[in-house]
Amino acid sequence: MSQQKQRNWFARHKVLTGVGAVVAVIAIGGAVGSGGGSDDKSSTSATTQDAAKKADTPKKAEAKKAAKPKGLGGDGSYEVGSDIKPGTYVSSGNKDGCYWERAKDASGSPDAITANDNVTGTSYVTVAAGDKIFKTSGCKDWQLVDPKATGTPKSTLRGAGGMFKVGVDIAPGTYKSMGNTDDKCYWERAKDASHGMDSIAANDNVTGTAIVTIDAGDAYFKSNGCQDWVKTG
Template sequence: MGGLFGFLSFAAFVAFIVGMVKPQIVVFWAQKKSRGPACLYLAATVIFSIIAGIAGGGAPVAPAATSAPSSVSSRVVSAASPAPESTAPISSAAPVSSAPEAKSYPAGMYKIGSDLPAGEYVLISDGISYFQIAKDSTGELGSIIANDNFSGQSIVTVNAGQYLTLNGATAYAIADAPSVEVSSGKLPDGMYKVGRDIKPGEYKVHATNSTAYIEVAKNSTHTLDAIVSNDNFTGDKYITIKDGQYIKLSGAELTLG
């Protein structure tokens, strides 16, 4: 098809040249017409032939092959790479918070029910310490309910309206008090609650000086009527204590067994 249109185009071109030189040969009535109309006719023929050749076209030319892209990512820049999946285990355990520090009451004078809740307290000595429980704040001897010099630790029970004085000691509610150290297998000077600090049973007590003292009490009020038994002794002594009682040692040590 392309060859036919090429031939027609070439023929039209030859006719155009001839028409320009001798138009009477192309148009039989050239003797009666001027050269101008014949030229116009030939020009129209050429233009029509060229348009027909373009419309028909030659054989399609295959586009030049392009090399395959070296990387998909170099062409597609908008596609986001997926985030790497985490392999770390997810913990379902709730966060563990540390236990709050036990509240303590340093040396001073406290009004029970106002400054200090009523209850039982462990007093931790800073050396040689003193405590006093009074029924009022007059400071008179007659207002004293109980008092004591101690080392190590002591235990007291105070009621609302009373006054507690501490010298060289710190008070803790008994539920918050530090545990007694028993790794040595012995209990030194101090006051201990049976069932909390020491198990019920029979124990051997050894005097560490010439003024050793031992006391067993039914509560921690430090009043005379709370005393179950007491003794000043030298050398060794055996004592039996029951659950809920209190044992006080001064100048002596108890062997745990």
């Protein structure tokens, strides 16, 4: 992939203008009779138990398979509507080298790119129904986000953690990050995870101390290259 395509579509680090398993319980009964040898009963019971275990094994495997979260690999191109369905996806634990791209066609040209980003840490991205291709390279697996999912919002967060969902990953409030150098700290308050320019409520590149109020109405907070953030109010 060319450097031109790998570059963040929205000029990252540049201030932008604009706002268990289902278990089948098998009852194994041993009829107690007045006659018959104990060896026969033991043999019958063992055979029944063995059959029950064999019958149970594929059911457990099937249940585990069904319980596995739906997602997609961190490398490859996926056709929206057939390979993946529209929705918001999350990929966590990424090091340098994770790149994703939403595209309006499969031409591979820069003009086809609707949005893209280079990711460190966590990224959320909403794949729209109008997208044709979602491309990902060097990323951890992507999981479809349950819109009703809840979490335990934190009042501290890693300054290089990527994206945080407000109300789930991070609590609203005023946060401070101190000791940032050389304009390498970039933060962004976002209205959604589409990564368009219209998604940005506010952003900044920071040297020194950064203070930002994350509103309850914000959808996400993004932080790259910053010192850790601590809630102060």
